Amino acid sequence: MSLVDFLSPIDLEKIAPKKGYYSSHLGVKINVYTESFPDLEEIKPGIAIIGVMEDRNAVNNSGCALGPDYIRERLYELNEGAYTTNIVDLGNIRQGASITDTYFALKTVVSELVKMDILPVIIGGGQDLTYAQYLAYENLEQKVDVVVVDAQFDLDDDAYYETIETTSASYLNRIFLHEPNYLFNFSNLGYQTYFASQDSLRVMDKLYFDVHRLGELSGNIQATEPIIRNATMVSFDIGAIRSSDAVGNANATPNGLYGEEACQICRYAGFNDKLTSIGFYEFNPAYDNNGQTAMLLAQMIWYFIDGFYNRKKDFPLQPRSQYLIYKTSLKHDDHELVFVKSKKSDRWWMQVPYPSGGSKNERSHLVPCRYEDYNIAVSGEMPDLWWRTYQKLV
DSSP: OOGGGGOBOOOHHHHSOTTOOOTTBHHHHSEEOSSSOOOGGGTOSEEEEEEEOOOTTOTTOTTGGGHHHHHHHHHTTSBOOSSOOOEEEEEEEOOOSSHHHHHHHHHHHHHHHHHTTEEEEEESSOTTHHHHHHHTTTTSOSOEEEEEEOSSOOOOTTOOGGGOOOOTTTHHHHHHHOSSOOEEEEEEEEEOGGGSOHHHHHHHHHTTOEEEEHHHHTTOGGGGHHHHHTOSEEEEEGGGBOTTTOOOSTTOOSOSBOHHHHHHHHHHHHHOTTOOEEEEEOOOGGGOGGGHHHHHHHHHHHHHHHHHTTOOOOOTTSSGGGEEEEEEEOTTOOOEEEEEEETTTOOEEEEEEOOTTSOSSOSEEEEEEOHHHHHHHHTTOOOHHHHHHHHHHO
């Protein structure tokens, strides 16, 4: 089965400006699937844009299936950055006969692209599609770190697994309870406490997942970088952005990330050498005054592309000479903490040892961290990140 079986071409005449594109516009630089399907061998390593026209399980946001072409219209009019892009737009996955057909199509397309060293950028549809994005990793034989940017946890606290419908408000139940379990870590960025039940907060704490309130990140968006740097995949709910900056969502609320903060998060995601897919969900053009939200999403994708083409390729410790090793001791323990700093990017990682018998090939697990974590260790205290990571390795 070929990927072309799942994808529909784009009608450029509907989205191109009347005067056409300038030679510097992405609309000229991107290889768009209009008639013949692009040769993916010419793209890798690179980026593939995929639209998903599916909103049947988008809670209170019917119409977000129409989002992909509105985003493309704005994205194609942006200028290429100071690099040579290698991007293909593979068109849209249309609604299947059932919602599970759409999930299967997205899962298959993302999985095949990741295998080919092509990073899929998913646009459009409800955030329940995150579940299909996650399923793409099922046969890739690797643990997955999921980062979700959302104002709330999309968990159904009261439902049993067998009765849970995969919707934009409950897809995390499916991910957390999926068998086989290949989820290593889940992180949420920007949740708002009044949207989070105490039961869901207890679940996050019990599973040693990383959740970060909006207030924690406000004015401190750089704190998201090591969290995002650890992600295998990212899911971004446009509803995490305040309605004044992104009104194109039926569930938009007054508080949330600023537009420039969302762009910075996307740039951090692009920088992440480990990241292999990203999805932008819940944009609804029916609520988008003057195309403002579509333009913001286009800029977010632009910043992701900019980060992607400025990757440092400095995941430790290869080669070892490019890194500095720092060792600290705790006040009330003989245990030694080891930190790694890249000479190339000044980014930090922390070594967390595997419990006895935890890994046959490696003695420790490297987790991205902040300079502040190193300072905490220097003061003799155990960084919370170390403890949470160790508990997941047990």
